[in-house]
Each structure stands twice: as C-alpha cells, then as structure tokens.
Amino acid sequence: MSKSLLEQLPEIVTQGRKEAEKILEGLEGRNRISLQTRELVLPAKDTAAPDWVTQQARRDTGGHGNGATDWTNRLIYGDNLLAMAALLAGDEQTPSLRGKVDLIYIDPPFDSKADYRTKVMLPGLELEQKPTVIEQFAYSDTWSEGTASYLAMITPRLILMKELLANTGSIYVHLDWHVGHYVKIVLDEVFGRDNFRNQIAWIKNSLGAKSRATQFPRNQDQLLFYSKTEDFHFEPQLREQISHIEWINGIERLPAGIKIDSQGRYYWTSPKGDYSDTSIDALEAAGRIERTSSGAVRIKYFVRRSGNKIIKDAVLDDTWQDIEMIFRSADPRTGYETQKPEKLLERIINASCPSTGLIIDFNGGSGTTAAVAEKTGRRWITADLGKPACMIMRKRLIDLEAKEFLYQAIGDYQVEAVKAALGRDFRMGDLSQIVLSLYGALPLPIEASPQRNLGQIAGIDVRGQRGSKTLVLADSPNKLTGMSTLKKAIAQRDNLLGGWDRVVVLGWNFEPSIGETITALNDSRLEVLVIPPDLMDRLKKKGGIDKLRGQVRFSSLQYLTIHPVERRPSTTGTQAASKAQEALTVRLKNYVLLSPEAINLDDANRAKLQQIANAEPLALIEYWAVDPDYDGKVFRSVWQDYRGNTASGADALRVVTTATVTAPAIEGPRKVCVRVVDVFGFEAEVVATVEAA
Numbered sequence: 001m002s003k004s005l006l007e008q009l010p011e012i013v014t015q016g017r018k019e020a021e022k023i024l025e026g027l028e029g030r031n032r033i034s035l036q037t038r039e040l041v042l043p044a045k046d047t048a049a050p051d052w053v054t055q056q057a058r059r060d061t062g063g064h065g066n067g068a069t070d071w072t073n074r075l076i077y078g079d080n081l082l083a084m085a086a087l088l089a090g091d092e093q094t095p096s097l098r099g100k101v102d103l104i105y106i107d108p109p110f111d112s113k114a115d116y117r118t119k120v121m122l123p124g125l126e127l128e129q130k131p132t133v134i135e136q137f138a139y140s141d142t143w144s145e146g147t148a149s150y151l152a153m154i155t156p157r158l159i160l161m162k163e164l165l166a167n168t169g170s171i172y173v174h175l176d177w178h179v180g181h182y183v184k185i186v187l188d189e190v191f192g193r194d195n196f197r198n199q200i201a202w203i204k205n206s207l208g209a210k211s212r213a214t215q216f217p218r219n220q221d222q223l224l225f226y227s228k229t230e231d232f233h234f235e236p237q238l239r240e241q242i243s244h245i246e247w248i249n250g251i252e253r254l255p256a257g258i259k260i261d262s263q264g265r266y267y268w269t270s271p272k273g274d275y276s277d278t279s280i281d282a283l284e285a286a287g288r289i290e291r292t293s294s295g296a297v298r299i300k301y302f303v304r305r306s307g308n309k310i311i312k313d314a315v316l317d318d319t320w321q322d323i324e325m326i327f328r329s330a331d332p333r334t335g336y337e338t339q340k341p342e343k344l345l346e347r348i349i350n351a352s353c354p355s356t357g358l359i360i361d362f363n364g365g366s367g368t369t370a371a372v373a374e375k376t377g378r379r380w381i382t383a384d385l386g387k388p389a390c391m392i393m394r395k396r397l398i399d400l401e402a403k404e405f406l407y408q409a410i411g412d413y414q415v416e417a418v419k420a421a422l423g424r425d426f427r428m429g430d431l432s433q434i435v436l437s438l439y440g441a442l443p444l445p446i447e448a449s450p451q452r453n454l455g456q457i458a459g460i461d462v463r464g465q466r467g468s469k470t471l472v473l474a475d476s477p478n479k480l481t482g483m484s485t486l487k488k489a490i491a492q493r494d495n496l497l498g499g500w501d502r503v504v505v506l507g508w509n510f511e512p513s514i515g516e517t518i519t520a521l522n523d524s525r526l527e528v529l530v531i532p533p534d535l536m537d538r539l540k541k542k543g544g545i546d547k548l549r550g551q552v553r554f555s556s557l558q559y560l561t562i563h564p565v566e567r568r569p570s571t572t573g574t575q576a577a578s579k580a581q582e583a584l585t586v587r588l589k590n591y592v593l594l595s596p597e598a599i600n601l602d603d604a605n606r607a608k609l610q611q612i613a614n615a616e617p618l619a620l621i622e623y624w625a626v627d628p629d630y631d632g633k634v635f636r637s638v639w640q641d642y643r644g645n646t647a648s649g650a651d652a653l654r655v656v657t658t659a660t661v662t663a664p665a666i667e668g669p670r671k672v673c674v675r676v677v678d679v680f681g682f683e684a685e686v687v688a689t690v691e692a693a
Contacts, residue, residue, distance in 0.1 A: 005182070008148050013189050016155025023085050023160065027096075032089040033082050038683075039407040039625070039675070040072075040636040043398040071358075073403065075370070076383035077390045078410035080362040083383045084160040086410065087360075101164045102233065102357030105348055105369055107174040107340065108154060119335075120679050122612050123619050123653050127605045147182055154183060157362070158190045164360065165228045170197070170352045173224040174340075180222040191226040197234075198225040202344065203321040223348070237351050238313035239322055245308045255310055258303065266305055268312060269298035316347075323347070332399070334392045336366035345372040353378055367393030374402045387681025391622055395642050429453065432474040435506055435531055437545055438552045441472040448497055456500075468501040474531075481507030481528070483517045490526060506531050506554060513687045515559045529554040560684040563587040565672050567690045570662050582665040584628050584690070586674055588657040591617045591684065599680055621655050623677040628663040630673035630687060637675070638663075668692060 026032055076083045090096030120127040145152075161171060171191070175183055188196060200223035211217055227234075243255035254260075257268045269290050272280060280297060283289050288300045304311040323343045326333070331342050345368050353359050357378055361369035364382035370393060373380035384390055394407060429452030433443055441455030448454065457470040473489045475481045486505060493503035502525040510530075511517070518528055532552060539545070563586075570581035593613050601609060612619055625637030639661045644652050669692070675685045 005148055009151070009182075009185060012148060012151050013155055013186060016152065016186075017159060019156040020159035020163075023081075023156070024088070024163065027085070027089040033085045033410065034089070034091050035074075035076065035083075035086045035094065035408040035410065037406050037408050037634050038077075040404060040634055041075075041394065041398065041407055041625075041640070042404045042636065042638045043401050044639050071379050073370070073374070073379060073405040074381045074408055075364070075390060075393055075397070075405060076381065076408045076410075077385075077387065078383065079385055080383050081157055081160070082410045083362065084157065084164065087381070088160065088163060097164055097358075099164070099166055100358065101360055102166055102169050103349065103353040103359040104161050104165060104169070104171040105174070105345065105359065105361050106161075106171075107338065107361075107363045107365060109363075110150075110175050110178045110180070121653055122609075122679065123616060123651075125608050125612065127601065127609060147179055150179055151182055151186055155186050155190070158186060161362070162190055162228060167229045168231060168233045170225065170227045170232055170234070172348050172352070173226075174221060175224065176221045177218060180224065184224055187224055187226055191228065195227045195229065196224075197227055198318045199223070200225060200318045200320060202323065203319065204325045206321060206324060225352075233352060233354055233357075235351055237316040237347055239316050241312040241314045243310045243312065245305075245310060247308075258310055258312075261300075266303045266310060267300045268303060269300050270315075272297045272299055275299070320344075320347070331368075332396070334366040334396060336389065336392055339366035340368045342368055342372050342375075345369050346376065349373060349376055349378060364393055365389050367396045370402075371396055371400055374400055391677060391681060395623065395644065398640055398642070399645075428476055428478075431477070434539070434545060435474040435535070436472055438535070438549065439472060439474075439504075439506060439554060441470075444497070454492070454496075471496065471500040471503045473503065473505050475505060475507045477508040477531075480509050480511045481505065482511030482514060486517060486521060486526065486528070490521070490523060493525065501525065502527065504529060508533070510557065513685070514557060515561075515684070515686060518557075528557060530557060558678070558682050558684045559592040560674065560676050560686045561589040561591075562674055562686055562688065563589050565688050565690045567670065568693045569665070580665055581662050582693075584626075584659075584661045584663060584670070584672060586626055586659045586661070586672065588618055588621070588624070588674075588676075591621055591676060591678070593617070593620055593678065593682075618657055619654055620678045621676045622679045622681075624655055624659075625675050626659050626661050627673040627675075628661050628670065629666075630671045632671070635673055635675055635685075643679075 087094075087097045090098075158171075158173075165171065173183060173187065184196075184199070201220045202223060203220050205219055208217065208219060243258070245255065246253045254266075258266055259268065260266055275283070280289065283299060290298045290300050292298060301313065301315075303313070323341055326339045326341050331339075333339070349359060349369075349372055353373075355377060358380070359369065359373050359378050360381045360383075362383050364370065364384040366389070367382060370380045370382040374397065382393060384393070390407075397405060432451070432453035436443060436453075436455035439455070441457050443449065443452065444454045444456060446452065453474045453476070455472040455474070457472060471489075471493050473485075473492070475485055479485075485507070489503045489505050493500045504527045506529050508531050514528070518526070531554060535552065566583075566585040568583055570583045593609075599606070599609070621643075623640065623642040625635075625641075626639040627636045628638065629636070639659050641655045641659065643655055645655075670690045671687060672690055673685060673687045675683060677683050
C-alpha cells in the first residue's frame with residue numbers, strides 16, 4: 001500500500017534539505033553555477049528619439065554591487081533553482097547575495113491541470129504553441145507524482161531562498177486551495193513556526209465569484225507570509241474607511257468611535273497591542289497617545305473630514321478585499337495568463353521592503369513585481385523559465401522606461417543539465433559520444449579522436465559500394481562554437497585519416513557572428529547544426545539513449561541579415577553638438593527561422609507558420625535591438641523596438657524595420673551589433689563593422 005502524502009512529507013523535507021545542502025556546498029567549487037549577461041538593456045521606448053543615447057549616462061559595465069548606488073537590476077532566464085545557486089555563489093563581478101535580500105515574492109504554478117499553451121499572433125493568423133520541451137519537462141517533473149513531487153520541487157528552493165534573505169527579510173508565497181495547506185507545512189519546517197506571520201486572504205473579485213451548485217464559490221488566493229527571524233522589517237499598511245456624519249435636530253453626531261481633540265483634530269483610538277515601551281514613548285512625544293481613566297494606553301489615529309464624510313485610515317488586517325483581479329484593474333494587459341494586479345505587489349513591497357531594499361521574484365511571469373519595484377524605487381531581480389514570460393517582462397520594463405537592467409541567463413545551462421542527467425562527475429567525452437550516437441555517427445578510434453568528440457557516417461551508394469564519407473564533430477557545451485572551431489573541423493575533414501567528403505559540426509552554443517562566419521567560409525562541404533537544448537532533459541526523462549534514437553532532430557541555425565549600415569554625421573541638435581555625434585541607420589533585410597520542425601506546434605499550426613515565414617519573414621520578429629559600440633562581450637542595447645510598441649507608431653503585429661541611432665562620434669571603424677528575438681524566443685545576431693563616412 002502506497003504511503004499517504006502526510007507519511008511522505010518527512011522524507012520529502014529531508015531530501016529537499018540534502019539537495020539544498022549539496023548546492024550550498026558547491027558554491028565555493030571550481031564548477032559553481034554562474035550567470036551570463038546576454039544584454040544590458042537601456043530602455044528607449046520612443047524609437048523616433050535620435051538623440052536618446054546622448055541623454056543617457058552609459059556605464060562601461062553593468063553595476064554589480066550590493067549597494068543602492070552601484071546596483072543594476074536583473075531579468076534572468078532559466079531554472080530558478082540554478083538562478084538561486086548563482087546568486088548565492090556570486091563571482092568576481094557579482095558579489096554573493098547571501099543574506100542580502102530584503103523581500104522575496106513567489107507565485108509558483110499551483111494547478112496541475114492548468115493549460116500553459118501560448119497564443120502567438122502573426123499577421124493574418126493565430127498560432128497555438130505548446131510550452132518548450134525544457135518547460136514541459138520542468139512542469140512534468142513538478143507534477144509527475146502529484147502533490148508529492150510538487151513539494152519535492154519547492155522544498156529545496158524555499159531553503160535556498162531563506163539563505164538569500166537578510167535577517168530582517170521576509171517571504172510571501174502566493175498560492176490557492178490546490179496546494180496552499182501542504183506548502184504551509186513545508187514553510188513551517190524551513191522558516192520555523194515562530195516566524196509565520198500571516199495567512200493573507202486576497203479576495204479577488206469584490207462582486208463575488210461564479211456561483212456553484214454543490215459548494216461555496218472560491219474567491220480567494222492565499223499569501224503565506226514568513227519572516228527569516230523575529231527581527232524583521234514591517235510597516236503596517238492602512239486602508240481607507242469612510243463613515244458619515246449625521247445631523248439630528250441640527251446637532252452634529254460623529255460616527256461611533258470618532259472624537260475631536262483640543263486642537264479640533266478628528267481621531268479614533270485602539271489598544272496599544274504589541275507596541276514596545278520605546279515605540280509608545282515615541283508616539284506619546286508625537287501626541288498620539290491617549291490614557292483612559294483607568295490608566296490604559298490607547299493609540300490615537302487621526303482621520304480626515306471632507307464635508308459630511310469622515311475618512312479613516314484603518315490598519316489593514318489579513319483579509320484584502322479592496323484589490324481587484326487584473327481584468328477589473330487599470331493595469332496594462334500583458335497577455336500573460338496569471339498576471340497579478342500592481343496594487344497587490346505594491347502593498348506587499350511597501351509593507352516588507354525598505355525604501356531602497358532588494359526584492360526578488362523567482363516566478364517572474366508577467367513582470368508585475370519588477371514593474372512595481374521599479375516604480376517604487378526598490379532594487380529588483382526577476383527570473384522565469386519561460387521565454388515568452390521573459391520577453392513579456394523585457395517589453396513591459398521598456399514600456400515603463402525603467403532604469404537600465406541586465407538580461408541574464410544561466411551560464412553553461414546545458415552543462416548543468418548534463419550533470420543532472422549523467423552525474424556531476426561526468427566526462428565531456430562521454431557527452432560527445434552520446435551526441436554522436438544520437439546523430440547516427442560511429443565514434444572514431446581513440447588515437448584519431450583523443451577528446452572522443454569525432455565520429456563518422458559512411459554512405460552506401462545504389463550498388464552497395466562505399467559512398468561519401470562524413471566526419472562529425474560534437475562540440476562542447478561549455479564553449480561557443482565559432483570561427484576557430486569551424487576552421488579546425490575543415491582541417492580535420494581535409495587531413496584526418498586520409499580526408500573526408502564533408503564535415504558536420506554539432507554545437508550547443510554559438511558565437512553571435514556565427515552566421516557571418518559560415519557565409520565568409522563559403523564551404524559547401526561544411527554543415528553546422530544545433531544540438532537540441534533540451535537533449536539532456538529528454539535523455540534523463542526517457543532513461544537512456546536507446547529510447548531516444550530516431551527522435552532527436554538537429555536543426556539548422558536561425559539567421560539574420562541586414563542591409564549595409566549607413567554612418568554619417570548627426571544633423572540633430574546644435575551645430576556644435578552635431579560635430580560630436582553621428583547617426584547610424586540600420587535596416588533589417590531578412591530573417592530565416594530556426595527549422596519550424598523544432599518548434600512545438602502541431603501539423604496545422606506548423607503549416608501556417610511556414611506560409612508566413614515564406615511570405616513575410618520579418619513579421620516573425622518580436623523584438624530587436626541595436627548596440628552601436630559592441631565590444632564583443634556584453635550586448636548593450638540603446639535602441640529597441642518590439643511588437644506592440646505604440647511609441648514607434650508601428651503595426652501592433654510588426655516591428656519597425658529601420659533604426660536610426662545617434663551615438664558619440666569616434667574615429668575609425670565602428671562595430672555595430674543587431675540582435676533579434678523571434679515570436680518563439682529564439683535569438684539571432686549580426687555584427688557589422690562600419691567604416692567612417
């Protein structure tokens with residue numbers, strides 16, 4: 001007989017602690033997890049503002065300190081467990097955030113039957129995309145054994161979040177009736193029952209939920225509020241209560257409990273509660289203490305009078321009925337299914353995060369936490385595993401004209417996936433052998449391939465004789481495949497073991513200029529393919545190579561081309577100012593989509609996609625950005641456009657295809673980098689060297 005969930009809980013918590021401890025032990029190791037900066041975003045909502053760059057104080061590097069002055073906010077793409085490990089570890093540029101975070105808010109998925117498909121709108125058609133395979137595996141792992149596996153997922157994460165919190169920090173976990181009661185038990189174990197502060201009921205619809213025939217309608221979510229210690233930051237929140245003054249026979253009668261002091265101020269009182277003697281002394285000095293005839297201390301709260309109305313700022317309790325769901329609020333609609341209202345996060349942040357404090361949301365979703373933190377002057381980090389969510393957040397923050405922020409990903413993400421599938425002591429040659437086998441190549445002898453990363457495919461012609469010979473190179477996941485790798489592969493094709501007819505290079509990660517590199521080499525006997533990024537997740541799930549044979553597709557690269565970049569002296573501003581500036585005009589030319597077969601669509605949707613890709617390829621671009629001074633390391637986007645950017649005046653389903661960027665004038669050539677992200681989250685870049693006019 002299988003164990004009940006209650007019987008499984010102790011083991012779930014024990015295993016969660018072991019997993020978290022293993023991560024914490026590895027923080028100082030040579031192979032610790034790191035964050036890779038993909039883009040430093042300097043939001044420029046109005047793409048028509050040619051002098052935008054000159055109005056910004058650009059940094060040579062993104063600020064990475066713990067203080068409010070040298071801090072740069074961050075949007076992280078990837079598994080939040082790995083993001084937590086990276087933030088705890090820190091590196092030379094990014095000090096560890098262990099014990100530095102003031103507030104954590106998470107809104108993890110809590111419905112095992114939820115539909116997380118994404119609708120993709122394109123000119124003239126609508127596609128329905130299933131989650132990426134990486135997202136699917138993360139999701140299926142979460143629910144593979146129902147609530148037990150959900151708790152196994154969240155336990156080590158909660159432990160690492162506690163490590164990130166400052167001693168004065170707090171966490172809010174947003175759940176509902178599905179798993180809230182189970183997660184509270186885990187939170188009691190991780191944070192301690194004495195540090196449980198509130199179970200807040202958020203009444204989502206003031207007009208009431210839909211009626212049900214067999215039960216009371218469900219109309220609330222739960223916010224489980226815990227502090228790390230007993231000495232935590234908290235500011236009581238107030239809400240307005242309106243009562244009315246009555247006139248009876250010409251005599252003014254105040255609402256019950258309202259009084260007037262000697263200075264004509266209206267107020268009400270409440271018992272002192274758990275206020276300390278020091279706090280009472282401070283309140284008394286401010287004239288906010290009233291003592292009853294028996295000597296009891298009561299705290300005075302002043303109210304406002306407006307005509308015949310008394311407006312009372314009452315202390316907010318743990319039932320929040322004054323914040324409507326997103327569809328009834330004035331918040332911008334992001335299209336994200338579980339978007340939360342800004343007022344909800346504003347209340348949480350104001351209550352539990354100091355004015356310049358740091359808040360992290362590890363289930364970023366629509367970006368509400370980051371948006372509210374930005375508006376209220378807090379520092380923020382937000383993370384999500386979904387590429388659509390990260391795109392929505394990036395666009396929302398640019399719309400908000402946020403301060404510059406980093407877009408980061410988990411460094412060596414595939415390496416971490418390999419460790420999860422093969423164990424942390426795996427050898428890179430073992431991985432290469434797996435990749436070669438799944439591609440259908442036989443390994444070369446060890447003397448010809450010391451790194452065990454080369455294989456061969458021997459063709460057979462129609463007469464049964466030997467046909468063409470193909471050399472296959474499986475590159476490493478902890479490096480970028482680029483010019484040096486391709487030149488080496490070509491040399492091995494021409495010289496190794498008597499030579500080969502062609503060579504295929506299989507890569508995990510690629511240099512930004514890989515498209516230009518392939519074009520420059522102009523070698524018809526060279527082919528470059530992408531190793532599926534979810535390969536190790538699939539291998540782990542299937543339980544072995546044999547079960548994956550014939551099911552893995554190695555796709556072609558997505559590829560971006562632009563027209564020659566025009567460079568000329570700027571004609572904006574005064575004559576003196578224009579001498580120090582120059583204008584760059586960048587025009588998109590073509591975008592070739594990553595093979596549609598690699599995108600998680602059904603056959604009907606895939607056929608629709610192919611039509612639009614053939615007819616209007618640039619309509620597949622969701623976002624693009626320009627760095628006029630690319631250093632080959634960090635992409636600093638000072639100009640951006642995206643679908644739905646009303647400031648650019650473009651079609652809601654298309655980006656503008658021309659960018660004019662004004663930048664400080666320099667002598668000699670200028671390296672301009674253009675990056676696009678398509679509607680499915682795939683990225684492509686092109687780097688152009690532009691000579692002076």
